Amino acid sequence: MKKHYDTAVIGGGIIGCAIAYELAKNKQKTALFESGAIGKRTTSAAAGMLGAHAECESRDAFFDFAMHGQRLYETAGKELQEAAGIDIRRHNGGMLKLAYSKDDITRLREMDDLPSVTWLSAEEALEREPFASKDILGASLIKDDVHVEPYYVCKAYAKGARRYGAECYEHTHVIEIKRDIEAFCIKTSAGDVYADQVAVASGVWSGQFFAQFGLGQPFFPVKGECLSVWNDEIPLTRTLYHDHCYVVPRKSGRLVIGATMKPGDWCDKPDIGGLEAVIKKAKSMLPAIEHMKIDQFWAGLRPGTKDGKPFIGRHPEDSGLIFAAGHFRNGILLAPATAEMVRNLVLNQEVKTEWKEAFRIDPRRRFRYDPSAERKTN
Ligand SMILES: Cc1cc2nc3c(=O)[nH]c(=O)nc-3n(C[C@H](O)[C@H](O)[C@H](O)COP(=O)(O)OP(=O)(O)OC[C@H]3O[C@@H](n4cnc5c(N)ncnc54)[C@H](O)[C@@H]3O)c2cc1C
Structure with a gap:
């Protein structure tokens, strides 16, 4: 029998694993596909600083979202310890x-x-x-x-997601997402599976799926x-x-x-x-x-x-397709807030209008990023 899920998450970095965790915890039949091993790409390279104050230059929707993310970490450590038995190694020395x-x-x-x-x-x-x-x-x-150790946060989300029933397929590359009439067919290196909704969280490699669904390549x-x-x-x-x-x-x-x-x-x-x-x-x-x-x-x-902000939201013309990618220097900080936002979109719960607007899936979003003017590091 063909495998069919409520939501398929593509990418097993911190963003994809946090999304899979939130969805599985909320009783969504969830599958996660990762080309390699969970958390071993950009997530493992990060220093893990949760720098909302250090990172954001203006007090806009992005700062509000980053502050919300930082607050979610106050409880995430304890929750993940209980759900997965993994210490995220939080350190708040300043x-x-x-x-x-x-x-x-x-x-x-x-x-x-x-x-x-x-x-x-x-x-x-x-x-x-x-x-x-x-x-x-x-x-x-x-x-x-505060800082955390990103690989352990990611591993904790993945293990927690499994405990809540998610199926996580490592070393399984997603080749293509095809729109069928009622569901998506996800073509992977291990065969086809089906899902009502797809969440693309493939980090810098998400451009493939943006392009495939007519959105260009903004990463x-x-x-x-x-x-x-x-x-x-x-x-x-x-x-x-x-x-x-x-x-x-x-x-x-x-x-x-x-x-x-x-x-x-x-x-x-x-x-x-x-x-x-x-x-x-x-x-x-x-x-x-x-x-x-x-x-x-x-x-x-x-x-x-281009504007240094992630894309988080539904495809403008296909509401079954959700993107959560492009977190640039802040993916560790923003993972819990991103997962919460995607969960609310999937469950049709309220999401702040300013966040929907700031992170909307529109590759023409205003160009503001200038690497030569870059003053920050992580
Ligand atoms: C040196 C450095 C320091 C950083 N420091 C910080 C910091 O202090 N604080 C902070 O908040 N952020 C920091 N960041 C940024 C942070 O690491 C990223 O924003 C974050 O890791 C992005 O997570 P992700 O899950 O989107 O991407 P990734 O971790 O790259 O995960 C994407 C996953 O998708 C998988 N994938 C791709 N294509 C496919 C496919 N077709 N099928 C299946 N799987 C696929 C990849 O294998 C990968 O595992 C830093 C980054 C770097 C490089």
Whole structure:
């Protein structure tokens, strides 16, 4: 007999797994298809910062959505621990955004009015993180900055989804989605299955399905290169951040150092020049990394879009087809909020009009992204 699902989710990164979890939890007969292994592409490359304050420049619908995502993480950790028995390794040490020049100070002090941000003099910052560079002129302390380990969040969502009855097919590539009269036929490397609705969550590779359904190709990769080192030498509680670079202290004792921003590069291997650049910047923030032992290095492809915002919503002419892709630098932060929004669309529950509008499936959405003007890193 042909397999038939309420919803088929395409892509087993953090976005697809979070969607499958939410749908299965709400008694939807759900299948998830992943070309490789769950969570091993861009999701695994991420630093895992939940930086709503650090990321959003204007107080718009995107900021509201990001703040909502950050709040959902307050309960997601406990819920996923119960549903899947996996610790998402949440760490809320905060972040210091370092200033080395008058321009840095001017830019950082624009955040002073935000609730969890405090401006610190150099002495105050160094009292908190004595191993940060002595060259700083001050720092913004973002008290509420939290980070998680993305691969574990993704794995927890996938395991939780399975426990609620979802079927997750790894190493199963979706070749094509075909519209039949009453359902979709999903052609996979393991055969055909059918579903009433399809949620495309294939990260930067979602363009194939956009194009197939007449929406063009609005995604492009923005490669980021990172490395991690073992730190058993110095105490570091907070993430250090300056101009395209961060040092994130993980619970395991590792420090994650990243990341480059290379638009248009489809190769997911780091190169020497990229790693050299991030090491140089990290050393300027935390000189003590010089002697730390390298653990791993890697690269990932952020799913870029022209305006830097994801596409989340129904196809304008086929309401059975939902897209949730293009989360660029913020897919980890936005995963729970995206999954909640897709669940509400599938179950015909209310979704904020501003979010529907901001993330609507319209490839002509205003072009505002300019990589050369990029000031942020993750
Ligand atoms: C260096 C770096 C640092 C980052 N740091 C942060 C951070 O600190 N905080 C943050 O919020 N975000 C961060 N990000 C961004 C974040 O990683 C992404 O936005 C997020 O991972 C996107 O998730 P996704 O599920 O859409 O994509 P992916 O994780 O790429 O998952 C998509 C999946 O779809 C699968 N797939 C593709 N095509 C098919 C097909 N035809 N059939 C079946 N499966 C398919 C792929 O194999 C893949 O596993 C960072 C990214 C990078 C590269």
